[in-house]
Amino acid sequence: MTEQATAALVSLPPRRAGPGRPRRGGSYAFAHIVLGVGGLVMAFPFLWQLVMSLSTNAEVQSVTPVFWPAEAQWGTYARVFERLPFLEQLGNSVLVTVIRTLAQILFCTLAGYAFARMRFRGRGALLAVVLSILMVPSQVYLLSQYQIIQGLGLLDSVGGLVLPGLFSAFGTFLMRTAFLAMPAELEEAARLDGANPLQVFWKVMLPLARPTISVLAITTVLWSWNELLWPLVVTTYGDRMPLSAGLATLIGDRTTDYPLVMAASLLAMAPVLVLFVLLQRRVIEGLASSGLK
Amino acid sequence: MTTVSDRPAPPGAPSRGGPVPAASGAPRRPRRRTSPDGLWPWLFVGPLVAGIGVFYLWPIVQTAWYSLTETGPFGGSAFAGLANYVEMFQDPELYVSLGNTLLYTAIVLIGIPIAVGLASLLNLPGLRLAAFYRVLFFLPYVAMPTAIAMVWRVIFNGDFGLVNHALALFGVDGPYWISTPGAATVAVAIVGLWSSLGFSMIVLAAGLKNIPPELYEAAELDGASRWRQFRSVTVPLLTPSVFFVTIVTVIAGFQLFDLLYAILGSSNPVLTRSMSLVYFFYREGFVNNDRGYAAAIAMFVFLVIGIATAIQFRLQKRWVQSD
Numbered sequence: 360m361t362e363q364a365t366a367a368l369v370s371l372p373p374r375r376a377g378p379g380r381p382r383r384g385g386s387y388a389f390a391h392i393v394l395g396v397g398g399l400v401m402a403f404p405f406l407w408q409l410v411m412s413l414s415t416n417a418e419v420q421s422v423t424p425v426f427w428p429a430e431a432q433w434g435t436y437a438r439v440f441e442r443l444p445f446l447e448q449l450g451n452s453v454l455v456t457v458i459r460t461l462a463q464i465l466f467c468t469l470a471g472y473a474f475a476r477m478r479f480r481g482r483g484a485l486l487a488v489v490l491s492i493l494m495v496p497s498q499v500y501l502l503s504q505y506q507i508i509q510g511l512g513l514l515d516s517v518g519g520l521v522l523p524g525l526f527s528a529f530g531t532f533l534m535r536t537a538f539l540a541m542p543a544e545l546e547e548a549a550r551l552d553g554a555n556p557l558q559v560f561w562k563v564m565l566p567l568a569r570p571t572i573s574v575l576a577i578t579t580v581l582w583s584w585n586e587l588l589w590p591l592v593v594t595t596y597g598d599r600m601p602l603s604a605g606l607a608t609l610i611g612d613r614t615t616d617y618p619l620v621m622a623a624s625l626l627a628m629a630p631v632l633v634l635f636v637l638l639q640r641r642v643i644e645g646l647a648s649s650g651l652k
Numbered sequence: 653m654t655t656v657s658d659r660p661a662p663p664g665a666p667s668r669g670g671p672v673p674a675a676s677g678a679p680r681r682p683r684r685r686t687s688p689d690g691l692w693p694w695l696f697v698g699p700l701v702a703g704i705g706v707f708y709l710w711p712i713v714q715t716a717w718y719s720l721t722e723t724g725p726f727g728g729s730a731f732a733g734l735a736n737y738v739e740m741f742q743d744p745e746l747y748v749s750l751g752n753t754l755l756y757t758a759i760v761l762i763g764i765p766i767a768v769g770l771a772s773l774l775n776l777p778g779l780r781l782a783a784f785y786r787v788l789f790f791l792p793y794v795a796m797p798t799a800i801a802m803v804w805r806v807i808f809n810g811d812f813g814l815v816n817h818a819l820a821l822f823g824v825d826g827p828y829w830i831s832t833p834g835a836a837t838v839a840v841a842i843v844g845l846w847s848s849l850g851f852s853m854i855v856l857a858a859g860l861k862n863i864p865p866e867l868y869e870a871a872e873l874d875g876a877s878r879w880r881q882f883r884s885v886t887v888p889l890l891t892p893s894v895f896f897v898t899i900v901t902v903i904a905g906f907q908l909f910d911l912l913y914a915i916l917g918s919s920n921p922v923l924t925r926s927m928s929l930v931y932f933f934y935r936e937g938f939v940n941n942d943r944g945y946a947a948a949i950a951m952f953v954f955l956v957i958g959i960a961t962a963i964q965f966r967l968q969k970r971w972v973q974s975d
Contacts, residue, residue, distance in 0.1 A: 387773075387776055387779055387780075389773075390773040390774075390776055390779060391780075391781070393769075393770070393773055394770065394773055394774065394781075394785045395785075397770060397785075397788075397789065398784075398785050398788035398789060400846070401788045401789050401791060401792055401846070401849075401850070402788050402791065404792075404800060404803045404804060404807065404846075405791065405795075405800075405803075407803055407806075407807065407814070408800075408802070408803040411803070411806065419806065419812070420811070420812045421812060422811065422812050422817075423817075424812075424814060424817055465699075466699050466700040466703065467700065469696040469697070469699065469700065470696060470697045470699075470700035470701065472696060473692075473693045473696035473697045474697065477689045477692065477693040477696065478689065478693070479689065479693035479694065479697075482693070485697065485701060488704075488709065489700070489701070489704055492704060492708045492709065492712075494958075495708075495712055495954060496903075496906075496907055496950075496953055496954055496957055497907070498907075498930055498933050498949075498950040498953050498954075499711070499712050499715050499950045499951065499953075499954050500707070500708050500711035500712050500715065501711075501937070501950070502711070502714075502715055502718060502937050502943055502946055502947055502950065503710070503711030503712075503714040503715055503718070504707055504711050505938070506714075507706070507707065507711070522707065523707040523708070525703060526700055526703030526704050526707060526708070528704060528708065531700060531704075555692070556689060556692040556696070557692070557695075560696070581794055584796065585795075585796045585797060585798075585910075587797060587798055587909070587910040587913065587914070588909055588910070588930075588934065591913075591934075591938075592934075592938050602796070602799075603796055603797075603798050603799075604798070606796075606798040606799055606802065606914070607798045607801075607913060607914050607918070609802075610802070610805065610914070610917040617806060620802050621802060621803065621806075624796075624798075624799035624800070624802040624803070625799070627796055627798075627799045628795050628796045628799040628800070631794060631795070631796065632791070632794065632795060635787075635790075635791070635794045636787060639783075639786070639787050639790070640783075642790075642794065643786060643790055643854050646793075646851065646854070647851075647854040647855050647857075647858050
């Protein structure tokens with residue numbers, strides 16, 4: 360409901376009556392030129408990456424730029440899978456992202472609901488503690504998280520990659536806000552019908568929270584897929600890394616196979632970019648309203 | 653199916669009072685804050701609180717403690733008071749990395765006025781292709797930093813990069829961006845600006861949408877020009893969004909790591925002079941394994957972000973319009 364309303368708001372140009380209207384109905388040539396050139400600047404690196412992935416290494420390194428390769432080297436994309444542990448890294452990225460997203464949805468909706476709708480001793484203090492985590496930069500807990508993972512013998516494993524990111528103070532905050540805004544009547548009606556709190560949560564409140572859950576899912580997917588520092592810390596071997604860290608290890612060799620790196624980078628970004636383009640309105644609104652990555 | 657009789661809900665106060673039947677007649681303390689939910693809340697909150705406690709809260713306490721200890725060569729540690737902090741503040745690398753971090757943040761902040769302009773163009777009523785532009789500008793923000801870093805490395809390459817090629821057209825001999833300390837920071841910051849612009853734009857565009865159209869109509873009736881409307885209506889009413897974007901940009905700027913690491917490359921000799929605070933932390937903690945020192949750096953990052961945010965909230969009163 361709410362999300363449809365917002366979507367409608369975003370899609371419909373605000374209608375303005377009055378004297379200003381005719382003047383504004385113009386062609387906006389200036390706006391199109393500025394936004395068009397700006398958009399090109401935004402998209403150019405992706406296009407250039409595509410061009411380079413199809414070029415030969417010599418073409419990439421030619422001093423006069425080769426804006427289109429003499430012959431498109433599609434074979435480079437096959438080499439990504441032969442030369443690099445790409446499939447393993449892709450698998451790690453997918454696994455880590457899926458597990459984290461599901462876990463965050465589960466833990467954050469449950470906790471967010473309780474913080475918003477239930478009364479219990481120590482609720483305020485507990486909530487304050489959870490939210491205070493939001494203000495602390497990740498470097499502050501990284502060293503110790505690493506030691507915990509090391510202590511559990513989970514270095515270089517999906518378990519180690521996944522673990523701290525299963526829980527999110529931000530997600531809890533997000534879900535609590537959503538549950539706070541919901542009408543109490545439905546909940547009370549369900550309770551009077553004899554539903555226990557878990558049933559009320561599952562059957563009544565969770566469906567209502569779906570738009571916010573999708574925001575949580577989107578932010579978690581993006582953050583998990585793109586994250587670099589934690590994977591660098593907990594993994595050492597290429598095939599144990601997710602794509603983000605795996606790519607970072609590709610550079611720095613004296614002889615860089617540029618087309619290979621470009622093809623691998625494009626493939627690594629592709630799933631999230633495709634998801635973004637498909638769900639762009641939801642993603643943009645979600646990230647803009649959450650204000651955090 | 654639970655029957656209603658399990659949970660007697662007094663019709664007068666359904667959310668107050670315990671589920672205990674009053675038949676017991678025992679004198680109860682008046683108004684206990686515990687609810688009819690019993691242990692349920694703990695079932696809901698428990699997993700998250702346990703996870704946050706173990707993986708976030710405890711580590712924060714531990715890092716604060718580590719920053720006061722000296723890490724031995726075999727991993728053991730001994731209490732060292734403020735020794736790490738003393739050493740850190742005497743370490744020229746702290747100031748180099750702080751300087752680079754500040755320079756990076758300053759350059760990325762240039763994106764905010766640009767984003768204000770672009771967002772107001774994007775919000776023109778009835779603009780065609782607006783959704784398309786929005787996607788284009790937002791694309792860099794959702795793209796994996798290490799993946800986009802790979803193209804930018806080549807674009808900034810000193811020998812065959814497009815930047816220097818373009819500069820050469822104007823007779824300018826571009827530097828080896830990636831391997832010249834100051835230039836490397838600028839190059840990374842340009843990428844940072846490029847990738848965060850879309851986010852600022854979208855937040856600002858949402859802020860613009862919340863400005864009531866009546867205000868523009870009133871201004872227009874008063875004969876205000878488009879520019880005057882922008883200055884007197886748009887800018888003041890947009891300041892809360894600008895403030896928010898500035899806070900987020902500064903916090904993200906102080907945490908620069910991904911782009912720097914991926915654009916420069918971990919084996920880049922210039923890194924010691926181009927590193928950010930967080931890279932400095934990473935190197936000490938996970939490359940040099942000096943836990944105590946790294947912890948002190950982490951606390952410093954925390955402090956710097958805290959101070960920067962506090963200053964901005966102070967200054968907020970001077971320029972942010974709060975209705």
